[in-house]
Amino acid sequence: VGTGQLQIQFEELKRRLDAEGLFDSKYKKELPQFPLKIRIVTSATGAAVKDILDVIKRRAPYVDVIIYSVKVQGAGAAEEISEGIDLFNRYADVDLIIVGRGGGALEDLWAFNEEIVARAIFKSEIPVVSAVGHEIDFSISDFVADLRAATPSVAAEIAVPDQMEIKGQLAYFDKQLKQI
Numbered sequence: 001v002g003t004g005q006l007q008i009q010f011e012e013l014k015r016r017l018d019a020e021g022l023f024d025s026k027y028k029k030e031l032p033q034f035p036l037k038i039r040i041v042t043s044a045t046g047a048a049v050k051d052i053l054d055v056i057k058r059r060a061p062y063v064d065v066i067i068y069s070v071k072v073q074g075a076g077a078a079e080e081i082s083e084g085i086d087l088f089n090r091y092a093d094v095d096l097i098i099v100g101r102g103g104g105a106l107e108d109l110w111a112f113n114e115e116i117v118a119r120a121i122f123k124s125e126i127p128v129v130s131a132v133g134h135e136i137d138f139s140i141s142d143f144v145a146d147l148r149a150a151t152p153s154v155a156a157e158i159a160v161p162d163q164m165e166i167k168g169q170l171a172y173f174d175k176q177l178k179q180i
Contacts, residue, residue, distance in 0.1 A: 006106050010113055013140060017115070022122045023143045029127040031147060031159065035095035037064045038159055039126075041084035044069035048102040048131070048152035055156035060163055071111070072101035078114035085120040085128065097124065098155045099141060100131030112139035121145050131155030 017023065038056065042049050044067050056063055068084035071077040081099065088094050099121065101109070111117065112132045121128045121144045130145035131152040142148040149155035 004106070006110065006113075010106070010140070013113065013115060013118075014143065017118055017140065017144065022118060027122070029146045031127050031129070032095045034161060035063060035159060037066075037093060037095045039088045039094050039097045040065065040067045041070055041081055041088070041097060041099045042067065042101055042152075043072045046072065046102055048100060051102075051151075051153040052098060052131070052156045055153050056160055059157065060160035062163075063160055073104070073108050073111055077111035078116050081111055082114075082116045082120035085117075085124055089124050089126055092125070094126050096159055097126050097128045098131055098149075098152075098159060099128055099145070100149070100152050100155060101133070102152060103134040103137055109133055109137060109139055112141040114140070117141055118144045129155045129159060 021027070040049060040052060042052075049067060053065065056065060068087060070080035070084050072081070085097060085099065088097055099112075099117075101112070103109075109132055112130070118140045121130070121141055127146045129147045129149055130139065130141040131149040131154070132139040132141055133151075135150040147158065149158055
């Protein structure tokens with residue numbers, strides 16, 4: 001029955017932040033090709049973090065991962081998420097930050113639509129991948145982040161190269177060099 005209040009707030013904030021330039025591609029940082037230190041801002045007890053960790057462990061078990069556990073919905077969640085992003089930027093010895101959570105209704109994902117989170121992502125000197133919800137879910141953090149991942153698992157796949165593929169390529173190059 002019409003457009004809900006949260007959807008109206010989402011569209012208004014999206015228009016305002018876009019007008020300020022927070023979504024401009026000129027501010028997007030490239031992701032590192034071979035990150036060694038990845039930090040994750042999410043709930044330590046959710047399925048999303050398990051998915052991210054499983055993918056990273058399978059593809060690049062040498063990567064150092066630290067989780068900053070936050071509430072991902074409800075009162076205070078947006079503040080905790082932005083605090084985690086800011087904290088990792090203060091330590092600076094980080095290659096990549098993944099921010100996100102699993103899917104849910106617009107209300108469940110709302111913390112990632114808060115201005116405080118958008119501004120923390122925008123001012124991050126470390127590249128940020130937004131991994132909020134599932135393929136059909138979009139959040140303000142997706143537009144501000146350096147890259148949007150369709151799911152938390154996809155974020156991990158984007159973040160790290162597959163060590164088996166790299167080993168295969170190296171073996172191929174080694175064989176080619178020996179034939180010269």
